Amino acid sequence: MSKRGIHTDSKGLNKSFIWVYNINNLSGNFHGLVEGAPFKTKTECAKILAISRSIVLAYLDKKKLLNNKLIFSSTVLSKEELSHWVIPSKVWEILTGELLGDGHIRYDPLKNPLVNGRIEFTFSAKILHYVNYLKYDVLASICTVSRPTPWPNPELTGKEATQYWFSTKRLPAISNLHHVWYKVIEGKYIKILPLNLEELLTPVALAHLIMGDGYFSEGCLKICTDNFTKDEVLRLINILHVKFGINASINKRTNPDGKVKWRIRVSKLSMDKLITIVSPYIIPEMYYKLGLKK
Numbered sequence: 081m082s083k084r085g086i087h088t089d090s091k092g093l094n095k096s097f098i099w100v101y102n103i104n105n106l107s108g109n110f111h112g113l114v115e116g117a118p119f120k121t122k123t124e125c126a127k128i129l130a131i132s133r134s135i136v137l138a139y140l141d142k143k144k145l146l147n148n149k150l151i152f153s154s155t156v157l158s159k160e161e162l163s164h165w166v167i168p169s170k171v172w173e174i175l176t177g178e179l180l181g182d183g184h185i186r187y188d189p190l191k192n193p194l195v196n197g198r199i200e201f202t203f204s205a206k207i208l209h210y211v212n213y214l215k216y217d218v219l220a221s222i223c224t225v226s227r228p229t230p231w232p233n234p235e236l237t238g239k240e241a242t243q244y245w246f247s248t249k250r251l252p253a254i255s256n257l258h259h260v261w262y263k264v265i266e267g268k269y270i271k272i273l274p275l276n277l278e279e280l281l282t283p284v285a286l287a288h289l290i291m292g293d294g295y296f297s298e299g300c301l302k303i304c305t306d307n308f309t310k311d312e313v314l315r316l317i318n319i320l321h322v323k324f325g326i327n328a329s330i331n332k333r334t335n336p337d338g339k340v341k342w343r344i345r346v347s348k349l350s351m352d353k354l355i356t357i358v359s360p361y362i363i364p365e366m367y368y369k370l371g372l373k374k
Contacts, residue, residue, distance in 0.1 A: 096154040098125045098140065103165045103252065104149050111159050114150070125152075145196070145252045167222060167253045174218055175199060176280045177288025179261055180316075182307070184271070186247070187258045196250035197258050202243055203292070205230070209365050210291060211244045222248045273312045278319050286324070287361035296371040300348045302331065306341040313342040324357055326350045 097118035106112040119125035122140070126133040131146070139145075139152040151157065151165070167175075175183070178201065187197025203211050208228070215223050223246065230241030248254060260276075262269040274280055293304040305313045313330055320326040327347040334340050346354055355370050364374045 095120065098122065098136070099153045099156055100125065100129065101151045101153070101157060101162060102149050103145070103151060103162065104256075106159070106162055106166060111157075111162060147194075149252060165252065167251070170284065171219060171222060173280075173282045173284040174214075174288050175257070176282070177285035177290075178214075178292055179271070180273075180281075180285070180289045181293035181304070183292075185254060185258045185261060187255050188269075189255070189258065193255075196252050197254040198247045198250045199254055199257075200245065200247040202231075202245045205241045205244055207366075208244055210363070211246065213363055213365075215246050219248065222251060222254075224249060271307055273308060273315060277316070278323055281319055281323065283324075283357050284361050286320075287358040290358060290369055291362060291366045294369045296369055299371070300351055301346040301354065301370060303344040303346070305343055306333070308342070310342045313344060317344055320344075320346075324353070326354050326357075 097120060100114045100117045100119070101112040102114050103112060114129070116128040117125075119128065122133050122136045125136050129136075129150075135146065136152060139150070141152070141154050145151060145165070151162070178199070179185070182202060184200045185197050186200055187195075201211070201214065211228050215228060216225070226246075228244040228246040231243045231245060232239045232241065234241055258269075260274045261271055263272055264270075289303060290301065294301050295304070296302075305316065308316070310330070317328045317330060320328055327350045329345050329347070331343045331345045332340060333343055351371070355372070359367075359370065359372075362370065367374050
């Protein structure tokens with residue numbers, strides 16, 4: 081069968097098959113091809129997938145996903161072409177570290193489920209070099225090439241920027257990630273620690289948590305885990321001990337508005353071990369967060 085996948089219909093006319101792939105099942109023998117595909121007609125496709133024919137028309141060859149997982153194509157898609165929809169494992173590790181910090185997934189599966197999610201980042205202007213490292217280097221495959229957005233915007237306000245914002249592209253994989261990191265609490269989506277965090281927390285992820293939200297003080301590393309509850313921070317501390325042999329304690333911090341937040345303080349006795357584990361993944365400009373010189 082040719083890449084175009086032509087067949088002859090009952091009237092003797094040449095027609096293209098309809099190939100439908102599930103990107104959540106690309107590791108299978110048929111590289112994600114859904115059961116029953118390829119389909120000879122749009123009507124057959126709609127019937128087998130229990131959708132309307134108009135939906136098939138709306139998604140066929142449009143390079144967009146139905147329900148964040150199905151790709152419709154009139155040509156056979158190679159494994160390489162399908163892989164563009166999948167996030168590399170190294171990027172997943174980085175995103176884990178950034179989501180443990182201030183990274184935020186913007187996605188609303190209730191009100192707007194067909195608009196894919198994206199991860200948004202906001203950093204101090206003092207570490208613009210780290211923003212550029214993320215956006216144009218290690219996360220380049222899931223980001224655009226546009227410049228990070230300054231706040232306040234110097235061109236509009238005449239003031240020096242104090243923060244920079246950027247986001248990833250909107251991707252189905254990030255929509256799926258939202259279900260891992262968020263749950264509804266009192267009617268709002270709140271970020272939580274994933275149930276499988278011990279598996280997700282790799283040296284790369286830990287390094288990115290430190291670069292984004294760590295600081296060196298009083299001879300040790302402290303990590304701002306303000307987004308999580310006391311129990312979640314204690315769980316993260318336990319994972320550091322069990323998985324990496326790093327000892328740490330919990331620190332209470334009361335903000336000016338009276339809200340209590342919880343942070344991690346790595347023991348001075350564990351600093352050498354921590355440095356050995358994460359230093360290969362720390363960029364030189366961030367060595368100071370471990371008390372090291374560039």
